[in-house]
Amino acid sequence: MAKTKRKYVCQACGSVSPRWQGQCSDCAEWNSLVEEAAPTVFSAKHDLSGGGQTIRFVPLDAPVPLPQRRPTGLAEFDRALGGGFVPGSAILMGGDPGIGKSTLLLQTCATVARSGGRVVYISGEEAAGQVRLRAERLGLSDAPVSLAATTSVRDILTTLGDMEPPALLIIDSIQTMHSDQIEGAPGTVSQVRGCALELIRYAKRNGVAMVLVGHVTKDGNIAGPRVLEHMVDVVMSFEGERSHQYRILRALKNRFGAVDEIGVFSMEGAGLVEVTNPSMLFLSGRDEPLAGSAVFPALEGTRPVLVEIQALIVRLQSGATPRRAVVGWDNGRMAMLLAVLEARCGLTFSSAEVYLNVAGGYRLTDPAADLAVAAALVSALSERALPAQSVWFGEVSLAGEIRPVAHAPLRLRESVKLGFDRAFGPGSVAEKGEKVAGARFHPMRQLPNLVDHVVGSQ
Template identity: 85%
Template sequence: MEEAPATVFSAKHDLSGGGRAIDFVALDAPTPLPVRRKTGLPEFDRALGGGLVPGSAVLMGGDPGIGKSTLLLQTAASIARGGGNVVYISGEEAAGQVRLRAERLGLADASIKLASATSVRDILTTLGSMESPDLLVIDSIQTMHSDQIEGAPGTVSQVRGCALELIRYAKSSDCALVLVGHVTKDGNIAGPRVMEHMVDVVMSFEGERSHQYRVLRALKNRFGAVDEIGVFAMEGQGLAEVSNPSSLFLSGRDEPLAGSAVFPALEGTRPVLVEIQALIVRLQSGATPRRAVVGWDNGRLAMLLAVLEARCGLNFSSAEVYLNVAGGYRLTDPAADLAVAAALVSALSDRALPRRSVWFGEVSLAGEIRPVAHANLRLRESAKLGFDSAAGPTNGAGKEGKGDFPDYRPMSSLLNLVDRVVGSS
C-alpha cells in the first residue's frame, strides 16, 4: 500500500511519534480494586449501585427546588460524621446561606469543608494544597468558569472545560466527585451532551414539587445497574428515605372502585405498586372527545384504545377518556398495558375490579397479552403487600410465583380481560 503524500498539514500535525509510551494492564492483574464508600443513605446507595466509587464522577440533574442541594448536603454530612473528608463547593449560594440550610436540617455539627467559589483554578489550587477529600461536591457545574477558556459561565465551552478539569482531578486523587447540573425545560441536563459521556454516573432527581415523594433515578452507571431508583419523601427536616415506595402510590382504601387498577411496576430491581385510575365520560353532542393522560404516554393510550375497539368491540370513540397514575408517578414500563386496559374496561362498564388484585402484561396490536420481564419479582412484592389475586400473561408466573399467588389468572388476549371484568358482578 502506497504511503499518502506528505502535506503541510500532516507534517505539522503528525502524532505518530514524539509521545510517551503508555503502560498496559491485564484484566486479571493483582491490583486492589476500589472499595465503595457508603453514603449513609441506603436509598442513595441503592441508586448508585452500592455506594460511591473512589475516583468516580457523578452528574446529578433535576428541576429547580426539587431537593438536589438538600440531598447532597445530607449525604456530605453523613460521610463527614462517619470520619470522611468532605469538601462542598457552592457556586450558587453564599457560604452563609448553605450554613442556614444545614442548621435547619440539623447538620450544622458535621465537619464539612464549605466554600463559595466559581473559579476552577482557585478550587483546584486549594485542593492541591491539602489532603484529597473523600467526597467533592460542586453545586453547580454551570456556575463554574475557567480563565483559560473564553465565554461566560454556563456556556458549552466553559461547562465542558471545567467538568474535564474537575473529573481529571477526581481520577488522579481517588476522590468521589458529584457535579450538580441544571436542566432545560424538557428535563434534560443543560450544557453539552458530551458531559454525560465524560462522567461515570448520570442521575436524575425527579418528582413534582406539589407532591411529597422524590425519585432518584440512575440513567447511566458504569459501576451498577441502570434504571435503579431510590425513593425519598420531602419533609420539614429534609429528605426522608422511603423503604416501601408502594405505600406512597396506593390509595389504601378497602373497597374497590370502578376504573381503578393496581400495577406492579419495576424500577431497576425494585418493584413498586402504583394505582392507575381511569374515567370515561359519555358525550351527548357531536363534539370531539378529549383524551387526557397524566403519568403515562399519550400515544400508548391511543394505541390501547384502538386495540380495545378493534379487537374487543368496545366503543370509546364517543366518550372522553381520562387516565391518571396516582401520586404523580410516571410510568415507562410496557407491562403497564394490561393494568391500563383493565382500568379502562372497568370504568367503561362501571364495574370494579376484584379486590386486592394486580394486573400486568404488554398488549400487542393483535390484542395478545405478551410476557414481560421479572414476573415472579412483581408477584412476590404484590404478595408481600397483601394482594392475593393477579392477572397477567399465560407464562407470567413460574412455580415460585404461583406459590405466592394461588389465584393467578393467565390471559392470552384482551378478550379474556373483558370477559373477566364485564362478566364479574
C-alpha cells in the first residue's frame, strides 16, 4: 500500500511545504503551517477528453447587455462600486476590526430592503441578537432584512435553494464559514477557498449580488489565500483611524467599474454618515498661514481631495541621532526627498529632527504629493509661511526636476471651488494650456525654484 503523502499549507500566504517547520520560508510567518490532506493523484489511464458537455463559443463582437445595477442607497458606496451592485457579482470587503464594516453593510441592507429588494444577512461572528441590537441602535430594526447566524455553508446553500434568490446576500465573515466536505478548521486556506467557491457559484448561477466580509492581517492585507481576491469581482478596503471619525471605502479591484474610487464616511452616533465634501474634512481651520503647512490636491480615482501636509523641523544642539517620523505618507519617500533637498538645494536636515503629518489621519499614495511635502519642509526649515490660499502638486525626481502629473485641471478646479486661487506645479501645465479660470498658476521646473520662492517670499 502506497504511503500517504503529507503536505503543510501556510495559512498566511498559501505556500505548500512537504514537511512541517516553525517558520514559513516564503512569508516568514511563525507557526502558520497546517497539515492538509494531499490531493488525489490521477494515473495516465484517467482520460478527461470525453464524457463532458460541449461548450459553446461566442465571437468577441457578440452583443452583450449592460448589467442593470441596483443602487445601495448610499451615494458614497455607489461611487466606490462604480454605480451600485451588479447582479451575480461577488464583492470582498476587508478592514481592521471595529472599523465599521458590519455597520456599513447593515445600513446598506436596510436601504436595499426598504426599496423592495430581498436581503439576506448571514452572520458567522455574532449572534442574531447582537445584530438586532446594532440595528435597533442605528434605527434600522424596521427594515425587512432576513437575518440568520450560522457558519455551515451546507445549511446556508440548502436554505437559499428553498427560497427565491435574494437581491443582496451578506456573508459576515468568510473566515468563519465551514464546509463539512473539506478537512480543516474554519479560517484555514482550504476552508476559505472552498467555502468562497461554493458561495460564489451560487451567486453567479442565481444572479445574486453577494458581499463577503474578510478579516485582515497585521499588515492590512486580507487574510487567507491570495486566490480569494482573484475569485471575486470586486475587492474593497474599509480604512480609517479609530482616533478619527472619518472612514474611507476604497475599491482595489473592480471588474465593473473604475479602480481607486473612494467613498468617504463619517462615524457618528447614529452610524456612518456620508461626507459629500471630503476636502473640508481634511483641511484644518486656519485664520492665517502657518510655517510648515502646505495644501495638496490629492486625486483618488476621479475625485480630487484637498489635504493639509504639516511639517516640523527641530534643530538639535547635541550630537544625538535625529529622528524621522512620518504619519500618513511613505517613510522611504520622505527620506529620498530630504536627500534631494540636501544634494540639489544645499539645505541641511541631517542635524535636525523631521516630523511630517497628513492632517486628519489621511494616507497619501499619490506621487504628486512630492512638491507639497517639499514645500512644507522648506517652509518649516526657514520658518516662513507659504502664500495664503495656495496649493502645491508635482512629482520630484532625483535630479531635482518637477515632473508632470496626471489630471492637473481636475486638481485645479477643485482647488478653485474651495477658495484656493494660487497653484504651484510643473511647468508642463502652463505649456499644455491646462490652466483653469480663477487660479493663478506658478510653474516650477526645478526644486531650487521652490526654495527661492519660499525663502525670498518675505
